[in-house]
Amino acid sequence: MNFNSLLKKLMNKPGSKTIAKKRLQFALLTDKLEIKTDTLADLQRDLVDVISRYFEIDKQSMKIDIQRSEEHSALIFNTPIIAAHRRREIPAT
Amino acid sequence: MDGKVIVVTSGKGGVGKTTITASIGAALALQGKRVVVVDMDIGLRNLDVVMGLENRIVFNIVDIIKNRCKIKQAAIKDRRIDNLFLIPASQSDDKDAIKPENMVWLANKLRKEFDITLLDCPAGIEQGFRNSVVAADEALVVCTPEVSSVRDADRIIGLLYAQSISPKLIVNRIVPKMVENGDMLSHEDVVDVLSIDLIGLIEMDDRVVVSANTGMPLVLQEDSKAGKAMQRIAMRLDGHPDLPIENPMIQKGFWKKLGSKFSRKN
Numbered sequence: 001m002n003f004n005s006l007l008k009k010l011m012n013k014p015g016s017k018t019i020a021k022k023r024l025q026f027a028l029l030t031d032k033l034e035i036k037t038d039t040l041a042d043l044q045r046d047l048v049d050v051i052s053r054y055f056e057i058d059k060q061s062m063k064i065d066i067q068r069s070e071e072h073s074a075l076i077f078n079t080p081i082i083a084a085h086r087r088r089e090i091p092a093t
Numbered sequence: 094m095d096g097k098v099i100v101v102t103s104g105k106g107g108v109g110k111t112t113i114t115a116s117i118g119a120a121l122a123l124q125g126k127r128v129v130v131v132d133m134d135i136g137l138r139n140l141d142v143v144m145g146l147e148n149r150i151v152f153n154i155v156d157i158i159k160n161r162c163k164i165k166q167a168a169i170k171d172r173r174i175d176n177l178f179l180i181p182a183s184q185s186d187d188k189d190a191i192k193p194e195n196m197v198w199l200a201n202k203l204r205k206e207f208d209i210t211l212l213d214c215p216a217g218i219e220q221g222f223r224n225s226v227v228a229a230d231e232a233l234v235v236c237t238p239e240v241s242s243v244r245d246a247d248r249i250i251g252l253l254y255a256q257s258i259s260p261k262l263i264v265n266r267i268v269p270k271m272v273e274n275g276d277m278l279s280h281e282d283v284v285d286v287l288s289i290d291l292i293g294l295i296e297m298d299d300r301v302v303v304s305a306n307t308g309m310p311l312v313l314q315e316d317s318k319a320g321k322a323m324q325r326i327a328m329r330l331d332g333h334p335d336l337p338i339e340n341p342m343i344q345k346g347f348w349k350k351l352g353s354k355f356s357r358k359n
């Protein structure tokens with residue numbers, strides 16, 4: 001360790017690699033969230049199937065999207081509920 | 094028993110694929126394996142000059158595929174290192190002169206003739222990459238400790254997994270002094286981000302440039318640290334998977350060594 005790096009350590013100044021690593025981790029995360037349009041369409045279809053078992057929903061006005069901000073990413077799923085199905089009765093044993 | 098086909102790839106260009114293919118190929122041949130290295134960069138060949146075999150080219154890989162010659166006629170034998178052969182790329186053909194099925198066929202032929210086939214993949218994820226990957230049993234991913242290079246490596250690793258290949262990582266062009274100063278990602282950082290197995294660490298070494306200038310194999314140069322690192326990677330590929338990976342470090346004199354004893358925190 002030379003004098004400069006010792007000084008850096010003593011002053012607790014992180015090197016540029018700390019920034020590099022943070023940027024890298026963020027880039028990899030957003031890269032992976034970049035989903036093919038097909039995948040999103042498949043997910044929408046599956047979600048409609050599942051939700052329709054519990055609620056009557058308007059399939060046309062349903063929207064699915066991925067929202068990215070600097071802090072985090074979120075899967076946004078928005079659908080108006082038309083009616084709730086009646087709870088299925090538990091079969092008697 | 095059939096030999097194995099290993100692709101050397103990276104995503105980002107200029108990180109050392111060709112240098113590493115040439116050196117590991119030479120090292121494996123010196124360890125007694127029958128080795129062929131194949132330049133997959135159709136239209137932009139490079140491996141021949143790095144190996145110092147450029148003036149011996151008669152036929153190339155496209156000639157083999159188009160049935161204009163036998164594999165034996167196109168494979169150039171290195172006269173300095175026994176059992177080392179090069180199949181050069183074509184300089185005049187289009188990138189799509191070779192189809193994936195052609196490469197599968199060629200790889201099967203090479204498995205019969207050679208213990209190890211190394212494919213020097215072009216940068217990018219296009220035809221040359223796809224051709225190399227369909228033919229490969231194993232993969233080495235090369236990156237440098239830089240954000241763009243590691244990110245591209247991550248993409249490549251994903252694509253390889255999709256082809257059921259679990260690649261191993263080589264971090265090249267490490268500058269120990271910068272790592273120590275905190276101005277270069279350490280290999281721990283890179284491995285942490287990519288979460289993949291490491292197979293070698295190669296430092297920045299002037300000898301690499303000298304070797305490329307002269308066409309003299311790096312592993313034949315006594316004093317090359319990069320050459321030594323390549324030899325150890327070759328051993329890990331060939332029967333010694335657990336050979337420890339050495340961390341490139343700053344050469345220290347007596348006083349510096351003493352100093353670091355006192356200043357080391359962890």
Ligand SMILES: Nc1ncnc2c1ncn2[C@@H]1O[C@H](COP(=O)(O)OP(=O)(O)OP(=O)(O)O)[C@@H](O)[C@H]1O
Nearest residue numbers: 106107108109110111112216266296297298301319
């Ligand atoms: N460890 C090293 N130390 C010093 N120089 C190096 C090292 N590794 C590679 N180089 C240099 O970096 C340059 C790029 O290397 P190389 O051609 O092997 O990369 P590549 O990944 O094959 O590039 P391409 O993507 O264009 O095919 C060359 O000039 C080479 O000499």
Ligand SMILES: [Mg+2]
Nearest residue numbers: 110111139215
């Ligand atoms: Mg190259």
